[in-house]
Amino acid sequence: MSTYPKIHLSFAVSDLESSITFYTKFFGEDPVKIKPGYAKFLPSAAPLNLALHTGAKADGGAGHHMGIQVEDRETVLNHLQRIKTAGLMTDEEMNVDCCHANQDKFWVKDPDGREWEIYVLNRDIDEQDHGKVTGCCEEAEKVAVVDESASCCEPTCCN
Numbered sequence: 001m002s003t004y005p006k007i008h009l010s011f012a013v014s015d016l017e018s019s020i021t022f023y024t025k026f027f028g029e030d031p032v033k034i035k036p037g038y039a040k041f042l043p044s045a046a047p048l049n050l051a052l053h054t055g056a057k058a059d060g061g062a063g064h065h066m067g068i069q070v071e072d073r074e075t076v077l078n079h080l081q082r083i084k085t086a087g088l089m090t091d092e093e094m095n096v097d098c099c100h101a102n103q104d105k106f107w108v109k110d111p112d113g114r115e116w117e118i119y120v121l122n123r124d125i126d127e128q129d130h131g132k133v134t135g136c137c138e139e140a141e142k143v144a145v146v147d148e149s150a151s152c153c154e155p156t157c158c159n
Helices: 016-027 073-085 136-143
Strands: 007-012 033-035 038-041 048-053 065-069 091-098 101-109 115-124
Touching (some): 016 038, 016 048, 073 101, 073 115
Parallel strands (some): 007 048, 065 115
Antiparallel strands (some): 101 115
């Protein structure tokens, strides 16, 4: 039985079969519906309704990402192990300070380059505790001039 509310995302994909394979591994579950040019996932890991479809140009989500916030570090590590075992490439960031918070997380990319993260918020970081820019914020610092008085990577990667 599903829980509600759910967030609905609909992505155009360049290769439906590759995307179905990726999301099956990422969520650890098969799609609930497959039709010509269409697949739908209702993963138990998140209140999400994800529809994949062909026919439109896949944009790769340039500059954007999606994330699943979980309860604790153990859940992050369980998902990480499951996803690595499924053969997906991951980028791990454990105990990273990013966007006014300390987080444990990892990233994966779908076949069209959309980035997904699974993360836990370990603690918020007060401005006086906020030191060197680390983790995802380093990338934001490379692509934009960061105002020293502004918060880390705002608004690039905040969760």
